[in-house]
Amino acid sequence: MSTEPEPERASPLADLSRACLHTITTKPWSIERAAESYARAGIRGITVWRDALVDRNVERTGDMLRSHGLSVVSLCRGGFFPYKDDKAQKDAWDDNRRAIDQAAALGAPLVVLVCGALPDQSLERSRRHIREGIEAVLPYAEARGIRLAIEPLHPMYADSRSAINTLSQANDMAIALGSASVGVAVDVYHVWWDPSLEFEIQRAGRAGKLFAFHVCDWKSPTRDLLLDRGLPGEGCIDIRRIRRSMEKAGFDGWIEVEIFSEAYWASDQAQFLDRVTQSYLDHV
Amino acid sequence: MSTEPEPERASPLADLSRACLHTITTKPWSIERAAESYARAGIRGITVWRDALVDRNVERTGDMLRSHGLSVVSLCRGGFFPYKDDKAQKDAWDDNRRAIDQAAALGAPLVVLVCGALPDQSLERSRRHIREGIEAVLPYAEARGIRLAIEPLHPMYADSRSAINTLSQANDMAIALGSASVGVAVDVYHVWWDPSLEFEIQRAGRAGKLFAFHVCDWKSPTRDLLLDRGLPGEGCIDIRRIRRSMEKAGFDGWIEVEIFSEAYWASDQAQFLDRVTQSYLDHV
Numbered sequence: 001m002s003t004e005p006e007p008e009r010a011s012p013l014a015d016l017s018r019a020c021l022h023t024i025t026t027k028p029w030s031i032e033r034a035a036e037s038y039a040r041a042g043i044r045g046i047t048v049w050r051d052a053l054v055d056r057n058v059e060r061t062g063d064m065l066r067s068h069g070l071s072v073v074s075l076c077r078g079g080f081f082p083y084k085d086d087k088a089q090k091d092a093w094d095d096n097r098r099a100i101d102q103a104a105a106l107g108a109p110l111v112v113l114v115c116g117a118l119p120d121q122s123l124e125r126s127r128r129h130i131r132e133g134i135e136a137v138l139p140y141a142e143a144r145g146i147r148l149a150i151e152p153l154h155p156m157y158a159d160s161r162s163a164i165n166t167l168s169q170a171n172d173m174a175i176a177l178g179s180a181s182v183g184v185a186v187d188v189y190h191v192w193w194d195p196s197l198e199f200e201i202q203r204a205g206r207a208g209k210l211f212a213f214h215v216c217d218w219k220s221p222t223r224d225l226l227l228d229r230g231l232p233g234e235g236c237i238d239i240r241r242i243r244r245s246m247e248k249a250g251f252d253g254w255i256e257v258e259i260f261s262e263a264y265w266a267s268d269q270a271q272f273l274d275r276v277t278q279s280y281l282d283h284v
Numbered sequence: 285m286s287t288e289p290e291p292e293r294a295s296p297l298a299d300l301s302r303a304c305l306h307t308i309t310t311k312p313w314s315i316e317r318a319a320e321s322y323a324r325a326g327i328r329g330i331t332v333w334r335d336a337l338v339d340r341n342v343e344r345t346g347d348m349l350r351s352h353g354l355s356v357v358s359l360c361r362g363g364f365f366p367y368k369d370d371k372a373q374k375d376a377w378d379d380n381r382r383a384i385d386q387a388a389a390l391g392a393p394l395v396v397l398v399c400g401a402l403p404d405q406s407l408e409r410s411r412r413h414i415r416e417g418i419e420a421v422l423p424y425a426e427a428r429g430i431r432l433a434i435e436p437l438h439p440m441y442a443d444s445r446s447a448i449n450t451l452s453q454a455n456d457m458a459i460a461l462g463s464a465s466v467g468v469a470v471d472v473y474h475v476w477w478d479p480s481l482e483f484e485i486q487r488a489g490r491a492g493k494l495f496a497f498h499v500c501d502w503k504s505p506t507r508d509l510l511l512d513r514g515l516p517g518e519g520c521i522d523i524r525r526i527r528r529s530m531e532k533a534g535f536d537g538w539i540e541v542e543i544f545s546e547a548y549w550a551s552d553q554a555q556f557l558d559r560v561t562q563s564y565l566d567h568v
Binding site for chain 2: 166169193220221225235236
C-alpha cells in the first residue's frame with residue numbers, strides 16, 4: 001500500500017524574534033497594557049486592530065508602542081468594499097482612506113484587507129466591488145507609502161465577510177492590480193484546508209506578494225464560526241508545514257499570532273499571554 | 285462602471301414531482317411517520333438516513349416506503365474511510381459494505397459518501413484512505429447494482445468529516461476511479477462559495493458523474509457549524525442559479541431537501557413540512 005511522503009516542515013523557532021501579536025488576541029487589554037505586557041514577554045511586533053485606537057491620538061500611540069521596543073507590523077483592518085448604493089460605496093472608500101491615514105499616523109507599513117461580502121448579492125458582484133474599491137484607494141495608499149494585503153477568508157465567511165475565499169483568488173486579484181503596494185496575507189486558519197495552498201504560496205512568493213503571515217489553530221471540534229480559534233498546537237493545522245512553504249517562497253517576515261476566542265478572552269490575559277508565547281515556540 | 289451579467293437561473297418548479305426529502309430533515313419523526321407525511325404532502329422521493337433504520341427490517345421498510353408511493357432515492361451515508369490502524373480500516377470498509385447491503389435491501393440505488401477526515405493526520409493521508417476505501421468496497425457495490433456518490437463537504441468540515449472539500453476534488457477522484465458506479469453528490473450548502481463551481485458541475489456532467497443534488501440554504505448569520513441550515517430562500521445561496529448549472533449539465537434527477545437544524549427539529553414537524561414544500565416551490 002502506498003504512503004504519501006512525510007511533508008517538509010520548518011524547524012522550531014529558536015526565539016520570539018519574529019513573533020508579533022494582534023491586539024485582538026488579548027482583546028480585554030487596552031493597547032497600553034498590551035504593549036507593556038507583550039514587551040515584557042519578549043515579543044517584538046504588534047499588529048493593531050482599529051478598535052484599540054478608539055479615543056486615542058494615533059501618532060502618540062505609535063510612539064508609545066515603539067517606546068516599548070515594539071515594531072508596528074500592520075493595521076487591521078480595511079476592506080468591506082461591497083455596497084448596496086452610492087452612499088455605501090463612498091462610505092467604504094472613505095473608511096479605507098481613514099484606515100490608510102491611521103496606518104500612516106501609527107507608523108504601520110501595511111493595512112490588512114478583509115474584503116467584504118453581502119449575503120444578498122452575488123459573489124461576483126462583491127468581487128467587482130472589492131476590485132473597484134482597492135483600485136479607488138490604492139493611489140491614496142501609494143502616496144503615503146502604505147501597502148495593502150488582501151486576506152483570503154475561509155469559505156465559511158463568504159456570506160458576509162469576504163468574497164475572496166482562497167489564496168488563488170487573492171493572488172489573482174493582487175497580481176491583476178499591478179501595483180507593488182498590493183499583496184496578500186496568508187492566515188493559516190483560512191487556507192489550511194486548500195489542496196492548492198502550497199502551489200499558491202509559491203506563486204505569491206514568486207510574484208513578491210507575500211506581505212503577511214498569520215497563525216492560530218483550527219480546534220476540532222470548533223464551537224463557533226468566528227470566536228473559537230485555538231492556540232497553535234491545539235488544533236489540526238500543520239503550522240510548521242505551512243511556515244516551511246512560506247519560507248521556501250522567500251517569506252522571512254513577522255509571524256503574527258491572531259486568535260479570536262471568547263473562552264480565552266474570558267480568561268486571565270497574563271496567563272493566556274504566557275500560553276501564546278509557549279505555543280508559538282512549541283508549535284509554530 | 286462595468287456590471288457583471290445577470291446569472292442564468294432555472295425557472296421555478298411547477299410542482300413537487302422531482303422533490304425528495306431526507307429523513308434527517310424531519311429527524312424527530314420515525315421513518316413510518318415521515319413516509320406517511322411526505323406522501324400526504326405530495327412528495328414522491330425519500331432519502332433514508334441510516335439512523336432511521338435502526339431496529340427495523342430494512343426490506344420491509346423499503347416496501348413500506350414504496351407502499352406510500354415514495355421512490356427511495358438514496359441511502360445516507362457511507363464513507364468515513366480514514367483510519368488510524370488496521371482494525372479501524374477494516375471497520376470502515378465493513379461498515380461501508382453494510383451500507384451497500386442496506387441500500388440493496390431497501391431498494392435504494394445510491395449510497396452517499398461523506399468521506400471522512402481525521403484531525404491528527406494530513407489531508408493527503410485521509411484522501412489516500414478515502415480512495416483506497418472506495419476502491420475496496422466498489423466491487424461489492426457494483427455486484428449489487430448500487431452506485432456510490434462522493435459528496436464534497438464544505439471546507440469547515442475538513443478537520444473531521446471530509447478531506448474532500450471541493451467539487452473539483454470529488455470529480456478528480458470519481459473520474460480517476462474509472463467506474464460508472466462512482467459519481468458525485470452536489471450539495472449547494474457545501475459548494476455555493478466555490479469560484480469554480482459552474483466549471484466543475486459541467487465537468488461532472490460531461491463525465492456522467494452527477495448522481496445527486498441536495499438543497500438547503502446558508503443562513504446569514506449561521507449560528508452553528510453543523511445544525512443551523514436554512515430552508516431554501518432563508519439564506520444567501522442562489523439555488524436556482526446552481527440548479528440551472530446542474531440542468532445545463534444534463535441533470536434531471538431528484539432534488540433533495542436536506543436540512544440539519546436544531547431549531548427546526550424543535551418545532552412542529554407538520555408545520556415545518558409545509559414550509560419545506562413551500563420553500564421548495566418558491567426558491568429551488
